[in-house]
Amino acid sequence: MVTSLNDLPIRDDLRGKSPYGAPQKHVRIELNVNENTHPIPEPVARDIIESLARAILTINRYPDREFTALRDGLAEYLGHGLTRSNVWAANGSNEILQQIMQAFGGPGRSILGFPPTYSMHSIIASGTGTTWIAADRDDNFEISPETAVDAIAQHRPDIVIFCSPNNPTGTPLSLETIAAAYDATDKIVIVDEAYAEFAPKDQPTALSLLPGRERLIVSRTMSKAFAFAGARLGYLAADPAVADALRLVRLPYHLSSLTQAAAVAALEHSEQMLAMVDDITEQRDRIVATLTDLGYSPWPTWSNFVLFGGVDEPGAVFEALLAQGIIIRDLGIPGHLRVSAGTRAETTAFLDAMAQLGRGPGPSQ
Numbered sequence: 001m002v003t004s005l006n007d008l009p010i011r012d013d014l015r016g017k018s019p020y021g022a023p024q025k026h027v028r029i030e031l032n033v034n035e036n037t038h039p040i041p042e043p044v045a046r047d048i049i050e051s052l053a054r055a056i057l058t059i060n061r062y063p064d065r066e067f068t069a070l071r072d073g074l075a076e077y078l079g080h081g082l083t084r085s086n087v088w089a090a091n092g093s094n095e096i097l098q099q100i101m102q103a104f105g106g107p108g109r110s111i112l113g114f115p116p117t118y119s120m121h122s123i124i125a126s127g128t129g130t131t132w133i134a135a136d137r138d139d140n141f142e143i144s145p146e147t148a149v150d151a152i153a154q155h156r157p158d159i160v161i162f163c164s165p166n167n168p169t170g171t172p173l174s175l176e177t178i179a180a181a182y183d184a185t186d187k188i189v190i191v192d193e194a195y196a197e198f199a200p201k202d203q204p205t206a207l208s209l210l211p212g213r214e215r216l217i218v219s220r221t222m223s224k225a226f227a228f229a230g231a232r233l234g235y236l237a238a239d240p241a242v243a244d245a246l247r248l249v250r251l252p253y254h255l256s257s258l259t260q261a262a263a264v265a266a267l268e269h270s271e272q273m274l275a276m277v278d279d280i281t282e283q284r285d286r287i288v289a290t291l292t293d294l295g296y297s298p299w300p301t302w303s304n305f306v307l308f309g310g311v312d313e314p315g316a317v318f319e320a321l322l323a324q325g326i327i328i329r330d331l332g333i334p335g336h337l338r339v340s341a342g343t344r345a346e347t348t349a350f351l352d353a354m355a356q357l358g359r360g361p362g363p364s365q
């Protein structure tokens with residue numbers, strides 16, 4: 001007996017929806033989901049394996065529900081005077097965002113975001129029964145303090161969520177906008193900083209705004225800069241009371257002993273784990289420069305990917321690259337495609353393929 005989804009007594013608000021996810025196609029060069037394509041250094045991998053091996057010996061017991069060693073490691077990595085009590089972690093920052101919406105959103109409540117942005121923000125809202133409100137950005141995908149404050153005044157959301165640098169555009173967000181948004185509401189403000197490590201190193205992040213702002217939450221992930229996407233480790237920094245709120249909604253023992261052991265060991269080598277970041281930002285800048293020379297219009301980016309316009313037929317370019325074993329991302333933004341910066345060789349293969357496909361519409365010669 002084969003039952004279809006429509007035959008099941010599913011929640012009315014989920015009826016007709018399709019699951020999120022970029023196609024998981026395994027091809028020669030995968031530059032579609034902003035992973036760090038550099039493998040982790042072998043000495044670090046060996047340390048992680050040893051840490052996992054030790055954890056296995058006590059795997060008959062439930063894990064440390066408070067993941068104390070992990071929070072210590074994350075606090076030390078973040079700096080900014082943060083301690084264990086300011087930090088919370090989950091299985092990817094997607095789960096972090098889900099727990100925040102479970103605790104501060106939910107049925108009858110709303111969350112305000114600024115598309116085009118990370119599509120999981122609205123999907124997690126939907127899954128938690130939180131009403132998603134989309135506000136407009138300014139030109140060039142920017143958000144001025146006035147734009148943010150006006151949207152908050154108009155919609156009075158229970159949560160405001162920013163993404164900085166923004167996925168899929170790469171656009172940075174000023175601290176002035178975040179501070180103004182915070183002052184314009186007495187509710188929760190989230191800054192999703194999944195790509196913070198790829199921003200210029202002299203630029204402050206929203207972590208510097210945390211002191212005195214107990215409703216501000218900065219979420220981070222080990223998936224991107226840390227080359228740890230498969231381990232599923234996201235985290236946040238905030239006032240200790242925020243973690244107390246999330247303890248009310250998290251599943252008990254949500255972070256497995258193996259996840260904790262792997263992440264603690266990786267954090268002990270954060271310098272080596274982050275050594276590829278400079279190489280990745282170099283490849284990103286090369287993509288921007290070369291695509292510009294080819295007549296495309298890449299947007300300024302502070303992350304590990306590039307959104308570029310001037311693509312007449314994004315679907316055709318996507319397919320032509322795929323035929324050569326290169327996968328990038330078509331996000332349905334008219335005239336645009338997004339590509340993640342890979343290793344030097346992967347990036348070269350992508351740029352060579354783009355050059356072969358021909359020129360974009362200008363403005364160069």
Ligand SMILES: *Cc1c(COP(=O)(O)O)cnc(C)c1O
Pocket residue numbers: 034091092093094095118163167192194220221222223224229232233234
């Ligand atoms: C990739 C990404 C995440 C993260 O995901 P994990 O669940 O930590 O792997 C979060 N936010 C944005 C904007 C992202 O692009």
